[in-house]
Amino acid sequence: MSSVKSNTGLGKTVLVTGGSGYVAAEVLNALFSRGYNVRTTVRNQEAADKIQKSHGKYLDRLSFVIVKDLQIPGGHDKAVKGVDGVIHTASPFVLNVEDNERDLLKPALNGTIEVLKSIQAHNPSVKRVVITSSFAAMVDLTKGNRPGYTYSEKDWNPTPYEVAAKKDTPGAVAYCASKLFAEKAAFDFVKQNNPNFTISTLCPPMVYGPSSVYIPSLERLSTSAAEIYSLMNGSTKSVPDTGFFGFVDVRDLGEAHVRAFESEKAAGQRYLAASSKFTFQKICDIIREEFPEKRALVPEGTPNAPFPDSYDLDNSKIKTELGMEFRDIRTMIRDMAAQFIEIEKRTGKA
Template sequence: MSAVQAAKDLAATATSSITNLVNGAKLPQNQTILISGASGFVAAHVLNSFLQRGYNVRGTVRSEATAEKVKQTHSKYLKQLSFAIVKDVAVPGAFDEAVKDVDGVVHTASPFVMDVEDNERDLLNPAVKGTTEILKAIKKNNPIVKRVVITSSFAALVDLSQGTRVGYTYTEADWNPVTWDEAKTGPGGVAYCASKVFAEKAAYEFVEKEKPNFTISTICPPMIYGPIAQSVTDLSRLNTSAADIYRLFNGTTKEVPATEFPAYADVRDVGEAHVRAYESVGAAQQRYFITGGNMSYREICEIIREVPEVKEKVPQAAPGSKEPEVYKVSNAKATKELGMTFIPLRQCIIDTVHSLLKVEQSVGK
């Protein structure tokens, strides 16, 4: 960890404690936060953000074996960690036991796949039911919970039918207008984006109709890159966004790919946004677009080429070629309301590459 990052973490922890004292809330060390899908790429950093502030974390995992892997990757926080087994997040009552006796909930678990046999069965229903089931469980079993933070996505903002939408700036005010019927029969990318928008809308509708004791905040990042903090034992089973970067320097990609979603977030910023949204009184019933800005695969490849070990394997764009103009993205709301600062693309990608090289050394190619 750099000195600058250490200073930021210390300042964030101090601010967190002061905020809790001013609001009369429990201090972090006296709170337990349930984090669903604890073994995932994003969840691993969400865990870090809460644990380093002193919170206790109960993570949901599908098996004891997975819990052991999370313990290994977060070994310095073992006294603060516990687990609940939830084999299928979409099953009614799946979270009933997991939510008991916790102070807050962060829901990160949702399918991130594009290639499925049945869009409705494999993507849409699991995303929506996974979200609504955890909210039902909290309302039914734990009236103490006052705040729930849900991981959504830029996929819930972007209008795919508008293409590159030159001159437009996406913000939290945007909603993906895709319909359920379009998502059922459309390609995997459309169905995935739809699963995020339907799940997020279902969460806000639940709070509006059911009027539970808790409020929600949703976090909407685009392509998420950054160092790996979860357990990886097989390079062929990398999470989607890590694999997206790995293919650019492992020799399998010969040309710079087209950029379909030209915006990024660093996973460490995404983790930080979850804890800030949880702690902020003003974040109730608010969504936050967490992004470091625009990016292209051309830029990413140029950055990766700065790493000597992999330089010769990275594809290069044709001389004189230019990236097409695309929409812009705004993180102004998260900057103002959550006090976020964002990791630049270069640092994000360099750190991602170094992280993947370490995994490569530890598991073998």
């Protein structure tokens, strides 16, 4: 949304971990728009092929390193050599897991630390590392909707590690905790090791918006995209309850990562990267209003129902320090739904 400074990255290369991801695709867009070269880690050749398809016009400025497992010690050594900075977006986003510690906590925590270790050991010229954290690292799930409270960068999820690691702890609680422990570990690493680089973390709530990742089929959507598409394809019959009330457009989140990378003010800072609040009722209302041909498939619920009493989100820091402006919910959902309709037509699913 905010104006982009072009050509600030000419001749520089930034490593983006997990480049085939939904958020990473927008980070790539923001970097390419400024003239940066991008090296990105992927788990396999299929993921690399996907990025080449979605960012085909930048192939001369795009390179890949395969890192099959984020947690492997030294796994990022090759990837970090020769780059001017790192944006670490790779982290597991799954809620239904067999083992919270093995499948969520350790991959998020160890994956982040291994990246930082590789940078410290093999590239002292890196001065800034930006890490994708989450509002999940801020929210206190035990407080519920917490009406009257305003979350900001001062807040940390209070879930203890031993609670998150328990077999019977719900996956959503463990996922939120995984973001907390990964982010805290990153700040602790810098404090304890005094590397040449500083870090900045971004804490987005729910991330929606049209995807820059090539989508071959509507059966292969990202978790958050599938959630929205289910509201307009007839598969969801009633308006779901809203869990987290904050959102950010993925395009704005990509831009925020690069601003944090370039800004001197962002050194050692964390940012709540949020637009405003939403409910699934509001999303259904918007789809029904903007796409009348889909009305019959979209749950009606209680149109224009007021938002329930719940916490607020203070995004003043990221606006002030990074100059961010954010797309509103109508723009975000309209663009997202339009993309789904386009894919329906392309794939013969309309």
